[in-house]
Amino acid sequence: MPLSLPPVLKPTRRTGDTDFYDMRIAESEHEILPGIRTRALTFNGGFPGPTLRAHRGRAVVIRQVNDMASPATVHLHGANVPASSDGHPMDPIAPGQSRVYRYPNDQPAATLWYHDHTHHLEGEQVYRGLSGAYLLSDPVDALLPFPSGEFDVPLLLRDAKLNGDGQLVFVNDDFMNRPTILVNGRPQPYFEVKRRLYRLRLINVSNLEVFKFQLSNGARFLQIASDGGFLRVPAVRQEIDLWPAERAEVLVDFRSVPAGTAIALQNVVALSENKRDILQFRIGGGASSSKPELAIPGWTGVRPPSAQAGIPGWPTRNPPRERVARRRRFVLRFDPATGEFLINDQGFDPNRVDARIDHGATEIWEIVNGDAAFGITHTMHLHLVQFRVLDRNGKPEPGHDAYPKDTVRLNPGDVVRIEATLDTHTGRYPFHCHFLDHATHSMMGQFEVVPRG
Ligand SMILES: [Cu+2]
Numbered sequence: 317m318p319l320s321l322p323p324v325l326k327p328t329r330r331t332g333d334t335d336f337y338d339m340r341i342a343e344s345e346h347e348i349l350p351g352i353r354t355r356a357l358t359f360n361g362g363f364p365g366p367t368l369r370a371h372r373g374r375a376v377v378i379r380q381v382n383d384m385a386s387p388a389t390v391h392l393h394g395a396n397v398p399a400s401s402d403g404h405p406m407d408p409i410a411p412g413q414s415r416v417y418r419y420p421n422d423q424p425a426a427t428l429w430y431h432d433h434t435h436h437l438e439g440e441q442v443y444r445g446l447s448g449a450y451l452l453s454d455p456v457d458a459l460l461p462f463p464s465g466e467f468d469v470p471l472l473l474r475d476a477k478l479n480g481d482g483q484l485v486f487v488n489d490d491f492m493n494r495p496t497i498l499v500n501g502r503p504q505p506y507f508e509v510k511r512r513l514y515r516l517r518l519i520n521v522s523n524l525e526v527f528k529f530q531l532s533n534g535a536r537f538l539q540i541a542s543d544g545g546f547l548r549v550p551a552v553r554q555e556i557d558l559w560p561a562e563r564a565e566v567l568v569d570f571r572s573v574p575a576g577t578a579i580a581l582q583n584v585v586a587l588s589e590n591k592r593d594i595l596q597f598r599i600g601g602g603a604s605s606s607k608p609e610l611a612i613p614g615w616t617g618v619r620p621p622s623a624q625a626g627i628p629g630w631p632t633r634n635p636p637r638e639r640v641a642r643r644r645r646f647v648l649r650f651d652p653a654t655g656e657f658l659i660n661d662q663g664f665d666p667n668r669v670d671a672r673i674d675h676g677a678t679e680i681w682e683i684v685n686g687d688a689a690f691g692i693t694h695t696m697h698l699h700l701v702q703f704r705v706l707d708r709n710g711k712p713e714p715g716h717d718a719y720p721k722d723t724v725r726l727n728p729g730d731v732v733r734i735e736a737t738l739d740t741h742t743g744r745y746p747f748h749c750h751f752l753d754h755a756t757h758s759m760m761g762q763f764e765v766v767p768r769g
Pocket of ligand 1: 657693694695749750751754755759
């Protein structure tokens with residue numbers, strides 16, 4: 317099947333500084349396999365949901381109507397938003413009700429995504445389809461000489477198991493038994509591309525699948541952005557690691573590839589051979605771009621490009637370096653006695669605040685994957701903030717994985733230190749493993765940003 321692109325949602329109303337949208341969460345049927353109707357949970361009937369394109373400095377206001385039989389919350393992953401619009405797991409939209417989420421879009425350009433976050437239901441409801449892309453642009457992004465329009469392509473990748481009737485089967489944490497990878501809702505689609513540069517926004521919306529991407533022709537990616545936007549310098553990458561909830565924006569270059577060639581986007585750590593080739597690029601005819609193509613010194617050579625020299629207009633964006641007010645330590649661990657996933661030996665308790673943070677404070681959190689014995693991977697995601705990964709097992713994290721990040725990978729036994737400055741909104745926000753089946757049971761805590769006394 318050809319690659320499907322989620323439609324860009326149109327605002328129902330626009331004012332001088334705000335775009336208003338209406339969305340509806342409901343069960344609907346979708347064609348994942350040719351000729352088969354698969355029941356899914358959808359935003360506006362889309363699987364995945366429609367793409368939102370937002371602009372820094374223009375607020376987005378979304379009225380979400382929940383027409384499901386179960387509660388829903390909507391979380392905008394990676395966004396700096398007031399707690400009232402964060403989609404906290406304990407702040408649901410009851411069936412038949414609606415609520416308004418307000419996103420200020422007061423942060424740099426980034427590939428964000430929205431998804432359900434309902435307490436104890438998020439794993440299954442996201443698995444059944446409740447996610448979509450939210451692409452935030454800003455004036456810096458708009459001026460960079462990167463592919464745009466149809467050549468700027470969101471790719472939402474996820475794990476799935478379809479039964480003999482073509483219906484989605486959800487069994488919590490059955491990572492060995494999700495044999496299908498869907499790209500924008502379809503298994504192993506092909507994408508007819510022109511001989512030019514493409515900007516791909518890789519978004520891992522899986523509950524459990526980990527990817528290490530390569531291109532089958534050995535070509536390299538130029539990674540330009542991570543979770544929270546542009547890297548400090550772009551990075552030439554042979555492989556891109558992308559675990560649940562992480563994003564990577566990459567440029568791929570088909571300019572010198574002969575027409576008629578097929579190139580696969582592959583996951584070289586796939587657990588089975590049929591999950592290895594994820595998407596096939598079919599290179600077609602000549603380039604259609606009228607504007608001059610980007611030349612990036614060093615990309616195809618040995619040395620990586622210098623952003624300043626190679627890409628005019630690249631943003632200079634350093635993480636804040638403040639005095640560290642507080643250090644904390646969180647150990648993520650599976651409890652074989654209960655089958656639950658714990659943080660510091662505790663499951664999620666909505667009445668407990670695990671970290672009270674003074675507004676404006678910078679903290680360093682040491683996050684430990686305590687599951688070396690079981691070989692279980694985890695991640696840590698903080699709502700509200702983009703953080704910097706300082707080091708991993710005592711070694712500095714490479715730049716492309718260090719900043720700006722909202723989700724960090726933790727191999728079994730890893731000790732990772734992250735640094736975050738909480739200087740925007742106050743209120744209560746979750747932090748959790750983003751293997752959503754772990755978060756659902758019940759690897760999640762809360763931090764609360766409190767006004768300084
Ligand atoms: Cu986990």
